[in-house]
Amino acid sequence: MASYFEEHNCEPGEPAERARENVLLELARTLFNGQQIDLGSVDFTDWDQRLPPPAARRAVLSLPTVRVTPDQADKGLKCPVCLLEFEEDEGARKMPCEHLFHSGCILPWLGKTNSCPLCRHELPTDDQEYEEYKKDKVRRQQREHRLEYLHGAMYT
Numbered sequence: 001m002a003s004y005f006e007e008h009n010c011e012p013g014e015p016a017e018r019a020r021e022n023v024l025l026e027l028a029r030t031l032f033n034g035q036q037i038d039l040g041s042v043d044f045t046d047w048d049q050r051l052p053p054p055a056a057r058r059a060v061l062s063l064p065t066v067r068v069t070p071d072q073a074d075k076g077l078k079c080p081v082c083l084l085e086f087e088e089d090e091g092a093r094k095m096p097c098e099h100l101f102h103s104g105c106i107l108p109w110l111g112k113t114n115s116c117p118l119c120r121h122e123l124p125t126d127d128q129e130y131e132e133y134k135k136d137k138v139r140r141q142q143r144e145h146r147l148e149y150l151h152g153a154m155y156t
């Protein structure tokens with residue numbers, strides 16, 4: 001007999017991941033438009049944390065500025081925040097995840113929180129407490145994986 005999940009073709013977690021990305025992008029765009037972002041109005045109920053603290057200054061300063069190549073411009077590469085297409089040879093800020101943004105679009109955002117609005121790749125922060133929390137989370141996940149593995153080994 002096929003399991004419930006197979007029959008209904010559920011992919012747990014996936015749509016939620018996408019919704020989460022959109023929340024960040026929406027926030028980044030709101031900020032770009034010069035509006036204050038009211039984090040109290042955002043539904044973070046499926047997050048196990050509040051919005052992370054700002055990116056560390058040195059991490060932001062060390063983001064490389066790259067020139068947009070003719071190829072990228074031809075393909076209509078856009079800045080995810082303002083949705084304007086990059087011009088050939090225009091300078092863009094490159095995040096460690098390889099996503100490109102205008103400086104004016106990404107810098108105010110990184111002054112609020114440390115992650116790429118497109119993929120949530122995190123930059124380091126200056127916040128000791130948050131860095132500890134992050135390490136802790138990794139440890140917790142490793143522990144959960146071990147438990148799942150043990151569970152799987154016992155019941156299959």
Ligand SMILES: [Zn+2]
Pocket residue numbers: 079080081082083084101102105
């Ligand atoms: Zn932009």
Ligand SMILES: [Zn+2]
Pocket residue numbers: 095097098099116117118119120121
């Ligand atoms: Zn990214």
